[in-house]
Amino acid sequence: MGRIGVFLLFLGLSVSSFAQSVQVDGYFTQDSARLGERVGFVLKVRHPESAQLIFPDSTFDFSPLVLLEKKTFMSQTREGETLDSAIYYVSNFSLDPSIFLSLPVYELSRYDSVTYFSTEAELKLKLVLDSIPEQPVFQENNVYQPIETTFNWLLASVITAGILLLLGGLALLFAKRIKALFQKNREKLRWIQFERKWKKLTGLLAQNPALELADEVVGLWKGYLESITDLPFQEWTSSEIAEALDDKEIFQALRSIDMIIYAGKEAKTGEATNYLLEVAKAKYQEKLNRIRNEKASR
Template structure:
């Protein structure tokens, strides 16, 4: 026997011993089931601890059965032997008296894989009716059944038209009030969003008075002030903003922020940002008062 023959002999022996070390078992949790009933199929595998096995997943063809769910369990290893198990919940829609199922497990190797199949398990079809009588017996029923009437489209159209007219009249009557409530709620939501973001940025700026944070805080503040007053705060300088609001303290606060942005100087910003927030809160309250007065005069 040449070298090639010896090689194939040892290869066959190794595969044979390997196959003997992997034991696969499969069985249904019940021997019969009705059409479409949920049934469990248990798949177990015992193999050496050093071996790597993979159970089939939903991509495997279970026909004529249909896979509903797969449930896996934690592996157990004792004395170098590992036990893996899983339950496959399936349904049978075949009208055959019995269906059979055998599932594989795959041993992964470096360059290839080996497939081991479980024993073939049988699932019998359980019939709900044993037989149908040749002469069906019908039960007497003298209860009158209601006759379906034609839908009255004209009446439905009149009712729908009346509802539309009523809603339109109410909308015209209360349009100004509804619009005022909408503006008020929009301003409240805008303030909540601004205040939350502003406090977050101001807190970060107090911890780290960096140029980028200072620029973001002042930009957020100017943007909100512009939206609530309608004045071009984004375009104005610090002195122009202070003159417009007639508040010299605002100029000092904005000037301190500008020194961080343009001169890179450090400053205690907590008092400054709190003051600017209160200025914004005042303008927000004035906006709500303006909306309320407009609703009262209309």
């Protein structure tokens, strides 16, 4: 075996030993459950203390199971090895005899990430009825019940027409208010979703200023601003955005993140991401005020 062969052999052994250093274990807290019953799924990971791991959250597809709650626990480190664990409370609404679940764990590195999966855990469906008789037994009853054979179609038509007219009148009277209320609630929900995802991504970016995270943070911010202003933020450069919003600090904030994307340089992004969040919040408040003023003018 030549030098190249020996090098490849040692490289394969080192990669294999590194992959084995992360141990993922997943199992249900009970082996069977009734339809819709709350069941816990335990996810445990043992890994080197220096590794940075991320557990799946509510965005992960648990189907056919439905995620009810996620409960995390404090990390335990001993002799350079860390134990992280979480419990996912789920419900099963599938009629399949058995459901299998395997959850991923993501290890973040500087330029890439590695995904580890737990072994598949089985959850069996517990039926309430042990068996259904082939021939149903009916109770004998020879007492006849009176059945009304006529139906007043004229009265039913008048009542139905009255209800439709009433609903139509209410819809015309309150249509604009209902539309404004719907738009307001939609913007509030969109802001809550944006803010939650923004804080999660910027927190990861502050810990690990990687190119992929930086690009995702900028894309999330531009996409949200574009959705509430109808301006092409996704197509504009940082300088064009700063000029359109008449705010030079936006250019500096975006530039500090762009340095990670285009120059591959590490940067402290906390101040920049906080300022971009304030800009997004200001535009969100402007959108709510515009909806409120349109409602008042009508």
